[in-house]
Every structure is written in C-alpha cells, then in structure tokens.
Amino acid sequence: MTDHLILSIASLIALILAVTTHEAAHGFVAKAFGDRTAEMMGRMTFNPISHIDLFGTIILPGILYLTNAPFLFGYAKPVPVDFSRLQPRRLGEILVAFAGPAVNFLLAFVSALLLHVNPTQQTFGNDILVKSIIINIVLAVFNLLPILPLDGGRILNGLLPRQWAMQYSQLEPYGMLILFGLIFLPNLLGINLLSSIMMPAVKTFMGVILAAAGIN
Secondary structure (H helix, E strand, C coil), X not given: XXXXXXXXXXXXXXXXXXXXXXXXXXXXXXXXXXXXXXXXXXXCCCCHHHCCCHHHHHHHHHHHXXXXXXXXXXXXXXXXCCHHHCCCHHHHHHHHHHXXXXXXXXXXXXXXXXXXXXXXXXXXXXXXXXXXXHHHHHHHHHHCCCCCCCHHHHHHHXXXXXXXXXXXXXXXXXXXXXXXXXXXXXXXXXXXHHHHHHHHHHHHHHHHHHHHCCCC
C-alpha cells in the first residue's frame, strides 16, 4: 500500500468520524433543550451510516482531493431539529448550532493528545490522528462561517435582534448556492477565496489546540 493511498484512507476515516460526531452532537443538545426529533428519527447516534450523505461525505471530498484543494472537508445529512420545540428557543438554537463545531474542536484536541502515545513512529493510527486534527479544525471553522444554513449562520440568527433575524433568515434558500460558489468558483477563476477567508482562523485554532495538547 503506497503512502498516498494510506493518507487517502486515513483522511476518509477521519472525515467520516468528524461529520458523524458533528451531527450527533446537534441531536444530543437539541434533546437537552426539549426537541426529540433527531432521536425519534434515529439520527441521535454515532453510527456513521445514519449520517453519511453521498455527495457531502463522499463526492465533495473526492472532488476537493482530486483538484488539489488547499483543504479537505465535507458534510453529513443535517440532523433534523424542530427549533420551535427548543426551550428557551434562542439559547437552544445557539447552543444546538454550536454543538457541532464544539465537538469537532474537542475531537481535534483529543487526537492531538493521543499523538503522545506514539510520538515518533509513523503508523496508520498516527496518520488518522494527524488527519483528524486537520479535518476537525477545518470542518469546525467552515461550519462557523456566518452563512445559513451553516452553524455559524444559526448562531448569528440566534444572536440578532428578532426583526433582523427574520430578514437574515430569508437568505437561507440561497445559502448553499453561496457556499458552492465559494468552493468551486475559485478553481475556475484561479483564486482561493474560501481558503483566504478560512486559513487565518484554521491556523489560529491549530496553534491553540496543539499548544494545549503539549505539541510544539
């Protein structure tokens, strides 16, 4: 097995674990605030089969990988949340949205800590841990972009005054178009707009997490 194939498999495993825990976290926090929709639909689980999205978890990362994108990420099927059932609603909406990125940052930190178990010898397990750190941080930062329906958009919607929030929420139907434009247009135009937006935050969180885990 070549090093290239090993790293590809490690990346896929790390990505599936990242998006699975991300979506499950939304379901667990939604239940804590009174909404059991995810639980009733069998989505409050760490079973990746329940969360994998053909395009977001398989095809999109594959396209980014084949086009030598500066970072690899993807997404799973969104966990269903009935925001009208959350009590209190605004706090619930913010924390349900933040739960996904928060668990990704936590996974990145735990992965960094586990590198201390075998800090020098290269193994497939270490490859997965390294990819887990990178992918979880990138996934968290991407989801914190203030664009609906991403988590960052949900958080901003919950923080805005009600009248502004209602106007902002009207942009949600166009959110995926904006995201796909940010992802794919740079490849056509020869610029890395999304990378320029995300990389400063990715590098900052990477430095903080590695330092916290005792990795220089």
